[in-house]
Amino acid sequence: MTKDLRISLNSFFWLIYRGIRSLKKTIVTQWIDFAILTGSITLIYGYIMPSLGLKGDYGIFMMLGQVAACCVWIIQGESTKIVTDLDGPKVISYELTLPLPYWAVYIKVACEYAIKAALVNIINIPLGLFLLWNKVDWSQISIFKFLLIYPLINIFFAFFCLFIAVYVKGIVKFSSFWMRWGAQLFFFSGYFFSWYTLYGISKLAAHINLINPLIYPFEAIHIPFMGQSGFINFWLCVPAIILFTLLFALIGIRIFKRRLDCV
Amino acid sequence: MPKLLLDVKNVTKNYKSKLANSEKKVIQALKGVSLQIYKGEILSLLGENGAGKTTLSSIIATLHPPTSGQVLFEGKSVYQNIIDYRLKLGFCPQQANFENDLTVEDNLIFAGRYFNMPHNQVKPRAKELMQQFDLTQYSQSFPEILSGGYKQRLLIARALMHNPSLVILDEPTVGMDPKIRRTFLKKVATLKDEGISVLLTTHYLEEAEKLSDRVCIIDKGKICATDTLDNLKKKHQKKNLEEIFFHFVDTEKTSITKENND
Numbered sequence: 001m002t003k004d005l006r007i008s009l010n011s012f013f014w015l016i017y018r019g020i021r022s023l024k025k026t027i028v029t030q031w032i033d034f035a036i037l038t039g040s041i042t043l044i045y046g047y048i049m050p051s052l053g054l055k056g057d058y059g060i061f062m063m064l065g066q067v068a069a070c071c072v073w074i075i076q077g078e079s080t081k082i083v084t085d086l087d088g089p090k091v092i093s094y095e096l097t098l099p100l101p102y103w104a105v106y107i108k109v110a111c112e113y114a115i116k117a118a119l120v121n122i123i124n125i126p127l128g129l130f131l132l133w134n135k136v137d138w139s140q141i142s143i144f145k146f147l148l149i150y151p152l153i154n155i156f157f158a159f160f161c162l163f164i165a166v167y168v169k170g171i172v173k174f175s176s177f178w179m180r181w182g183a184q185l186f187f188f189s190g191y192f193f194s195w196y197t198l199y200g201i202s203k204l205a206a207h208i209n210l211i212n213p214l215i216y217p218f219e220a221i222h223i224p225f226m227g228q229s230g231f232i233n234f235w236l237c238v239p240a241i242i243l244f245t246l247l248f249a250l251i252g253i254r255i256f257k258r259r260l261d262c263v
Numbered sequence: 264m265p266k267l268l269l270d271v272k273n274v275t276k277n278y279k280s281k282l283a284n285s286e287k288k289v290i291q292a293l294k295g296v297s298l299q300i301y302k303g304e305i306l307s308l309l310g311e312n313g314a315g316k317t318t319l320s321s322i323i324a325t326l327h328p329p330t331s332g333q334v335l336f337e338g339k340s341v342y343q344n345i346i347d348y349r350l351k352l353g354f355c356p357q358q359a360n361f362e363n364d365l366t367v368e369d370n371l372i373f374a375g376r377y378f379n380m381p382h383n384q385v386k387p388r389a390k391e392l393m394q395q396f397d398l399t400q401y402s403q404s405f406p407e408i409l410s411g412g413y414k415q416r417l418l419i420a421r422a423l424m425h426n427p428s429l430v431i432l433d434e435p436t437v438g439m440d441p442k443i444r445r446t447f448l449k450k451v452a453t454l455k456d457e458g459i460s461v462l463l464t465t466h467y468l469e470e471a472e473k474l475s476d477r478v479c480i481i482d483k484g485k486i487c488a489t490d491t492l493d494n495l496k497k498k499h500q501k502k503n504l505e506e507i508f509f510h511f512v513d514t515e516k517t518s519i520t521k522e523n524n525d
Binding site: 015022098100261 | 324326327328342344345346350352354356365373376379
């Protein structure tokens with residue numbers, strides 16, 4: 001390992017550690033917030049909505065979608081900080097004078113978001129499974145697939161939200177983006193219905209929806225707990241998530257460099 | 264002859280500015296700037312608002328790249344090994360950019376960590392700097408509660424944490440009351456005794472006059488003069504820095520500034 005790389009990795013590590021350390025103050029509150037939110041949704045879709053004719057496993061479907069949705073909400077909330085910072089005090093400029101390249105600062109921000117979201121959101125899985133104990137098909141559970149997909153979706157959403165945050169200028173346009181586009185991508189992802197449900201209604205719409213980057217993480221998060229049947233193949237979702245993550249990272253880094261005119 | 268530390272060669276900087284009618288206008292912030300900083304000297308960069316001081320200090324701090332030209336540190340381009348250069352550089356920006364959820368002490372400790380300082384040196388160095396800049400009483404406070412003068416002290420302490428050989432202070436005394444400014448400038452003067460080179464950008468002439476070994480006057484993106492104060496006085500037959508400064512900057516603006524000062 002070269003000296004420069006060692007120094008940069010050291011800075012990177014301490015920046016990440018410093019970011020995660022700040023979570024100490026708020027993590028319990030956030031666990032409670034998200035447990036209440038996910039708990040309510042799980043109970044409603046697991047026990048009340050089936051009485052209106054929804055399928056019995058819709059509760060677990062929604063609970064898992066909620067896990068992915070919480071990732072988006074947590075990271076979107078975090079990314080508003082960078083939107084206001086880029087428009088105002090540019091506190092991030094301090095990090096751009098540290099001994100690491102500008103793209104490492106960008107990746108560090110995304111990693112910090114991903115780690116925070118993963119730590120806050122992890123509480124939702126055991127809680128949801130506990131609330132739906134009798135409705136879970138335990139034979140379908142794959143811990144390996146979950147351990148693979150959980151970090152991946154957090155990293156994906158971190159790079160996706162950070163890309164939006166650096167691409168859209170100003171908090172007004174940022175909110176507008178999420179209303180006009182982000183919410184639609186979310187609604188047509190696998191939160192309310194799986195891709196195959198849409199396919200059953202309109203093949204054309206389902207195929208168009210394959211360009212929606214959010215479809216893959218939302219589909220993939222269901223598979224470790226509900227099995228492969230009825231979802232896009234897990235082993236197609238994984239490379240698609242990695243591909244979109246790389247795409248958002250590369251474009252985001254270019255925009256970040258251009259906006260901050262970094263060296 | 265003092266050792267040359269930093270050599271800025273023919274640097275230009277253009278950037279696009281968006282006009283009200285959405286058109287973009289190219290602004291030339293620096294027009295072929297050349298400047299040398301020697302080891303252990305305090306060089307003041309003087310200029311009016313918008314003269315290009317912050318642009319130049321940001322380029323030297325590697326926050327922004329120059330459009331053309333070179334920045335050499337100890338004879339080598341800073342872009343050849345930017346990591347190594349940043350380890351030797353302390354940058355104190357105009358606006359405070361602290362990590363507000365960390366205490367004063369932790370801001371310093373983490374700054375040391377980011378710059379790869381050994382574990383056993385970080386805390387003693389933070390304590391030493393807090394003492395030097397009278398921050399000990401605030402060590403467990405958050406930066407938000409500090410007054411303007413103390414915030415600037417913390418900014419400098421943070422920039423010095425990793426023992427840099429060059430420190431850039433970008434208008435550090437803006438908004439400070441005269442008493443705090445005086446104490447603050449005394450602290451800056453001590454840096455020279457430690458062998459640290461200082462690039463001080465300011466538009467306060469009297470602080471440049473008191474502190475600097477050399478002054479550099481910049482106007483509209485061009486360097487007008489760089490020399491010791493005595494040499495400038497002799498060369499231009501002026502009594503003080505104020506007269507020298509107004510000799511170089513726009514005459515129309517000069518009369519306005521003088522009137523306002525009166």
